[in-house]
Amino acid sequence: MPGGAGVAHRHRDTEPRAAVATDVQPEHLPAPAAGLDESPCAGPAASAGDVVARHLHHQAATFLRALGLRAEDEREADRLLLHSARRIRAALHTYGPLTDPLWAEPLCSELRWLSETLSREHQHAARLDRLSAALHRLAAGATGPRATEDSPAPGPVAMGAARAGALLERQLTLARNRAHSAALQALGSSRFHALADAVAVLASEVPLAAAAAGPACEGLVPLADQAHRRLAEAAAALPLTRAGLPYNADTVQASLGPDLTGDLQDAPWHQVRILLRLSRYAHEVYPGGTGAPHDRLDEAARMLERHRESARSASAAASAARTPRIAPATAYALGILHADQRREVEAARFAFARLWQRSEHAGAS
């Protein structure tokens, strides 16, 4: 078991739980930090470096186990690889001052490359699912008993919807297959083998900086708080008051504007999504510090995930509409689909704004 030998003497008691924790959803708080749940600054003083190293050992072990799993269950293996790669990267990012920067920075950028390569296939599949479901919903009533009575043959609009669905399926399945090949190629590359070697090292030892020798509480809380603060600041800069007004129509404004408008408008929300993830992962490493309650962060993360997925699905519909020589009815259906997904973007912002403002008020009172 890679890395196990080096750390077993320090936290033998947490080993069985750690083995279980890798089976749970990525949203779950992993086991290693659970022992610190009550009053993190009291008790036998673990050093800040110990806590970070323990987390990294655990994630690296998951990463390596996922590699072994690939032959049996590719999907689950990829999920675990992503799960641990994201957490290692986040820990190195948030608790960076505690580790050797010359070692951490290149590892971070390689993990980022791996995450992006691996997640792309799943993203294309999820986008196709989302757009197919939306088309189905938008054409609702087409299958109702009353509708079939009155219109036995599908009209041009229904034909357009069907063709739009077929076009999206063709384009996104192609993109998905390409992403799958790219992921396979990446996993067989020497670049990946070098990364796996670096993670294997991480499973037994973590190059720490001098600052990591201090007590966990003093070393970790300020860094975690910094992550929470960055999130709070970025969220406060969002137009939350406006987004909290239902049907403000902000997100559709970009629909017929230049391509860039939508991206510019969405970017701050995507940024908050990333900071939210960093804040949640920082909390997994060390549950002390300030920051919003964990369950509310999970909910907020789901909303911003929906925000991103809707925004990207809207873009996919828009780029499908740019396919040369499509029928006007197909383009019409794609226009409706695009606007529908932008409405979903607006709905996600509304839900996030309400949740965030509620938790702000709860925090203030």
Place this chain on the structure above:
Amino acid sequence: MPGGAGVAHRHRDTEPRAAVATDVQPEHLPAPAAGLDESPCAGPAASAGDVVARHLHHQAATFLRALGLRAEDEREADRLLLHSARRIRAALHTYGPLTDPLWAEPLCSELRWLSETLSREHQHAARLDRLSAALHRLAAGATGPRATEDSPAPGPVAMGAARAGALLERQLTLARNRAHSAALQALGSSRFHALADAVAVLASEVPLAAAAAGPACEGLVPLADQAHRRLAEAAAALPLTRAGLPYNADTVQASLGPDLTGDLQDAPWHQVRILLRLSRYAHEVYPGGTGAPHDRLDEAARMLERHRESARSASAAASAARTPRIAPATAYALGILHADQRREVEAARFAFARLWQRSEHAGAS
């Protein structure tokens, strides 16, 4: 002054106010009933027939004055014609049991024909304004400084939006011109002259039923209450709880379904709009009875007016998209525009549901 001689001895005091009242917006409570505002069942007992006849005299006088105004100010004349025709029809409908049905029913159907003929031109113009404004809003950012920097030439999407705008302008201007010709033709027809003669009779005498001889309070309140009750029942049958959930996406479901789905879904809301108008006009004749506060009904009426206008604008975008040989980019823009207007339909339902449920709760407490 037609009709003035027959009624002047009964309400000489209200004449100057009545002359002013025709200049105000149709939403305003007209003057004739104002004297009954306090405690309608007390005071010198006017008969139910007196009250209805006074209202009809006043509206008929407005109608006839509007005819004289046509040479000077066609727009204002049409507005006044519509204003009085709608109120005469509503009064004959709500307080029907007080008038001679053999006379009232054919008059009602002729007034309906006139209202529809006259309002069509304005509706096409308003629809074009609404759709042009929506297209402008959807293409927002296209004129921003940052956008022009990055994309000096308009992209295919902006071209599509411009073409969609031109197509709608062409189609709706044509429809508007046709409606204008039809209105002119109608106003010169013998059918209209017969109607104007009937209204001229109404300005001096109203054929009343025997039931109209009783006191105003006993004769009018039950009939007005019936109108208010019909409204309350129809509104209660609407899916208000669902509509009060923001972003429920109900109204866009019909976008890619068969044409009928949208109409079926919208019909109960349009019906409530009509009942709301009848309830408001019944209140203008006789401000007693139950029913929601007048200002809230006005607000609710504006919301359902917006509901109807958005629904019809969405249909106009959809039928423009069925124009043969349009470019896919034009169809795409029309699809987005259609979905945008259906989103407006949803927003109007949301606002109405919130208002109505609030006034229900206020009424219950």
